[in-house]
Amino acid sequence: MTVPIQCTPDETFVLNLGPQHPATHGVLRVKLTMDGEYVVKAEPVLGYIHRMHEKMAESGTFAQFMPNTPRMDYLSALSYNQGYVMAVERAAGIEVPERAEYIRTITVELNRISSHLLWFGAFVLDLGGFTPLLYAFDDREKILDLLERITGSRLTYCYYRFGGVYNDIDDEFIAGTREFIKRLRSRLPSMYHDLVTGNIILIKRLRDIGFVTQETCRKYGATGPVLRGSGVQYDVRKNEPYSVYPELDFDIPCYPEGDSMARYMVRMDEITQSLRIIEQALDKLPEGPVNAKVPKVLKPGAGDCYCAVEAARGTFGCRLVCDGGKNPYRLKLRSPTFSNLSLFGEVAEGMILADALAFMGSLDLVIPCIDR
Amino acid sequence: MSDYWSDVINGTRSLVIGMNITVRELFKPVITEQYPHFVPVMTPRFRGHIELIGNEETGLPNCVVCGMCQRACPSSCITVAGEKPEGSKKKVLTKYILDFTKCSLCGSCVESCNFNAIKFSHDYNLASTRKEDYIFDLVKRLEEQS
Amino acid sequence: MDTSIWEPIIYLVGIMAFAGLNAAYLGWCERKGAGHIQRRIGPKEVGWFGLLQPLADGIKLMSKQLLVPQGVDGILFRAAPILAMVPAITSMVAIPFSETIQARSIDLSVLLIFALASIGMMAVLIGGWASGNKYAIISATRSVSQNIAYEIPMLVTVITIVMLSGSMNLEEIAMKQEGGFWNWNIFPVAGESIAQAIIMPISFIIFFICSVAETNRAPFDMAEAESELIAGFMTEYGSMGFGLFMMGEYLNIVVGACLTTILFLGGWYGPFGFTSSVFWFLLKIYILIATFIWIRWTFPRTQIYKLLNLSWKILIPFSLAILLLTAVFLKVEGFLI
Numbered sequence A: 001m002t003v004p005i006q007c008t009p010d011e012t013f014v015l016n017l018g019p020q021h022p023a024t025h026g027v028l029r030v031k032l033t034m035d036g037e038y039v040v041k042a043e044p045v046l047g048y049i050h051r052m053h054e055k056m057a058e059s060g061t062f063a064q065f066m067p068n069t070p071r072m073d074y075l076s077a078l079s080y081n082q083g084y085v086m087a088v089e090r091a092a093g094i095e096v097p098e099r100a101e102y103i104r105t106i107t108v109e110l111n112r113i114s115s116h117l118l119w120f121g122a123f124v125l126d127l128g129g130f131t132p133l134l135y136a137f138d139d140r141e142k143i144l145d146l147l148e149r150i151t152g153s154r155l156t157y158c159y160y161r162f163g164g165v166y167n168d169i170d171d172e173f174i175a176g177t178r179e180f181i182k183r184l185r186s187r188l189p190s191m192y193h194d195l196v197t198g199n200i201i202l203i204k205r206l207r208d209i210g211f212v213t214q215e216t217c218r219k220y221g222a223t224g225p226v227l228r229g230s231g232v233q234y235d236v237r238k239n240e241p242y243s244v245y246p247e248l249d250f251d252i253p254c255y256p257e258g259d260s261m262a263r264y265m266v267r268m269d270e271i272t273q274s275l276r277i278i279e280q281a282l283d284k285l286p287e288g289p290v291n292a293k294v295p296k297v298l299k300p301g302a303g304d305c306y307c308a309v310e311a312a313r314g315t316f317g318c319r320l321v322c323d324g325g326k327n328p329y330r331l332k333l334r335s336p337t338f339s340n341l342s343l344f345g346e347v348a349e350g351m352i353l354a355d356a357l358a359f360m361g362s363l364d365l366v367i368p369c370i371d372r
Numbered sequence B: 001m002s003d004y005w006s007d008v009i010n011g012t013r014s015l016v017i018g019m020n021i022t023v024r025e026l027f028k029p030v031i032t033e034q035y036p037h038f039v040p041v042m043t044p045r046f047r048g049h050i051e052l053i054g055n056e057e058t059g060l061p062n063c064v065v066c067g068m069c070q071r072a073c074p075s076s077c078i079t080v081a082g083e084k085p086e087g088s089k090k091k092v093l094t095k096y097i098l099d100f101t102k103c104s105l106c107g108s109c110v111e112s113c114n115f116n117a118i119k120f121s122h123d124y125n126l127a128s129t130r131k132e133d134y135i136f137d138l139v140k141r142l143e144e145q146s
Numbered sequence C: 001m002d003t004s005i006w007e008p009i010i011y012l013v014g015i016m017a018f019a020g021l022n023a024a025y026l027g028w029c030e031r032k033g034a035g036h037i038q039r040r041i042g043p044k045e046v047g048w049f050g051l052l053q054p055l056a057d058g059i060k061l062m063s064k065q066l067l068v069p070q071g072v073d074g075i076l077f078r079a080a081p082i083l084a085m086v087p088a089i090t091s092m093v094a095i096p097f098s099e100t101i102q103a104r105s106i107d108l109s110v111l112l113i114f115a116l117a118s119i120g121m122m123a124v125l126i127g128g129w130a131s132g133n134k135y136a137i138i139s140a141t142r143s144v145s146q147n148i149a150y151e152i153p154m155l156v157t158v159i160t161i162v163m164l165s166g167s168m169n170l171e172e173i174a175m176k177q178e179g180g181f182w183n184w185n186i187f188p189v190a191g192e193s194i195a196q197a198i199i200m201p202i203s204f205i206i207f208f209i210c211s212v213a214e215t216n217r218a219p220f221d222m223a224e225a226e227s228e229l230i231a232g233f234m235t236e237y238g239s240m241g242f243g244l245f246m247m248g249e250y251l252n253i254v255v256g257a258c259l260t261t262i263l264f265l266g267g268w269y270g271p272f273g274f275t276s277s278v279f280w281f282l283l284k285i286y287i288l289i290a291t292f293i294w295i296r297w298t299f300p301r302t303q304i305y306k307l308l309n310l311s312w313k314i315l316i317p318f319s320l321a322i323l324l325l326t327a328v329f330l331k332v333e334g335f336l337i
């Protein structure tokens, strides 16, 4: 900007954060009204990467929308894939074979870990620490390799199919996953908790900063780690169980403090829980087919159904309205990040700039997921 | 006051622990792959852009120009055309254009093909500065391969 | 020492070469160090082990257009990068690299260096202000408050040293520490009193933290804070303007390391007393610089108010207490002897 700074009589000025800014990790724009270093008002401006996914769904067949789902939240692509697939299966009344459900659970949890690892790195990067990002990427790389082996892609997986999965997993994948579980378990205490979680600078920057109360969460519909960091033990995997989650034993990490540290801890604990889930699912993995018989052209009967999954960032919901044709009549996608971002404006008021950005990082925003 | 002292002491300790970890990493071997010098091998299921499969004996494309892939593609990047030579019942593929600028590597085309005529290639060194480089003529590609 | 015309010229050339080499190659060291800490390689393509990378970067920066955005204060905008470089080089005049290698022995050299360091901070302020960019201005104000907060404990610890050595001349301060490491100011076991030996390491740590903060290095790089303020005061700078800021930053690190070496680590004296040469001096400053790099790539950044709290609530009380104790010890010794 070339215009000299002009202060309004009350000595505030507007700082345009984004759409290109290192801390927003994408094309999010936040209009900040600042009083010196303090944020007086924060107003997220959306729409820079809107791609009309919902409209695209209406103009193609059910299967043709599938590759769009991972493009919403590219970091936990499989959860979105699963949400959509489950909605269509519910509408068309397709039974999924058990082995496929287990494979879905294993892969989606691996994806959740990789998403949390990336968030961890990016979050510490927001706080100015560069090195943990690379250590997290080292582990994440192993997950990407594993998933690439079976899905064929590294980021925007499109692995699930109506009534099953694209193809079966092999022994090498199972062995690799077990090895990965061991590796991450041994690295979590030192490379993550000693280096970052216990660090006094990090603690001072996260503790007691960015309080999100349960009321705020309710008001804006925040879900996922943001909600659990405010002390609400809500997780779709437990509260409205789907897939094979009821058969697996895991905990929902929940911290009542509601500050940035609580959200940080929720995610770190979720990594541990996901490892547990994967381990059990691998042990219980049944033999059998991975695909149900599904007609090539899917025509679910007219109706209306909703299906929610717990993505890495919160509840991803799919509402599917069918009119009996080959295309969805209406597909409403509820993305968790949109709701989580909405509370930013209210909570960030009165924070100083550095804390506001740390708070934004702790919400774990993925911009394409906000602007579907 | 005790908070103050525990902050000072624990804080210092945490900083020392952190520095200890990074200095140990400093002497560990490098883990990155030196890409242009060491080229990674793609896994069998790697989804590159699609390519045609030739018949094992004749080397001609397996494709029967049914057009399923063209219809299945969500981004309409495929253009197939064929003609019926006189006297033969089957169509022969004459044109198979993939507009890779729009392709999302979703694989719908491969799944929709009932004749084992297309597969994913393992090419990934596809960077270019010109858009035209991404309009692939797959028939020509198949001819060059055989 | 002969006072021919050649002496100043040789020193001028020598200091410029030393400064230039350091400014260029510390960047390379930092990138290599950061790379290996993160288990990457760092620069490797240009020249052997990427050793020509600084040259390539320099050529790239110089060949770029010197862009002066509209609406900036032209003179100050252009002056700031130079102002960042010059004080750092000038301070090297007063630094004794060994008994014989020193451009000018100035009686108040400690004071001179601190005065010049404050001018370096002015460069950040001017650069930030003249850019007319909101991020740059926030960065400039931050760096001023940070520098004021950290100069106090730094100077208080320096006063402690000055009291111990009875001189404000860096050369004399260093000469006072002649002999093995037990004579150095950081750990003066053979010095005035045993009690002094216990408090001086704390004073060294305070000084070190302050010099990290003074040189705007992570975890105290409030002024640059790339994830908050893009590039802080350098946001609007491109080409060599940016290059000069970077070089100034590295030179400030060198000066900070030199100062720490002379004040606390026995200057050019070897650790066991029998050798003394410029080699030891350089070894010590590069170990210190490596520590700077190591710290930077380990920790997250602090937040500006936490940073000020650290100075006002921890460093200043501690350094004042050390100053007081030192004064008491010196007086008590005086009585005993």
Ligand code: SF4
Residues within 6 Å of the ligand: B050, B072, B073, B074, B075, B076, B077, B078, B098, B102, B103, B104, B105, B106, B107, B108, B109, B110
């Ligand atoms: S991979 Fe998908 S987008 Fe690409 S050509 Fe095939 S169907 Fe079309």
Ligand code: SF4
Residues within 6 Å of the ligand: B062, B063, B064, B065, B066, B067, B068, B069, B070, B080, B112, B113, B114, B115, B116, B117, B118
């Ligand atoms: S679906 Fe297969 S056979 Fe049919 S046109 Fe496409 S490639 Fe050819």
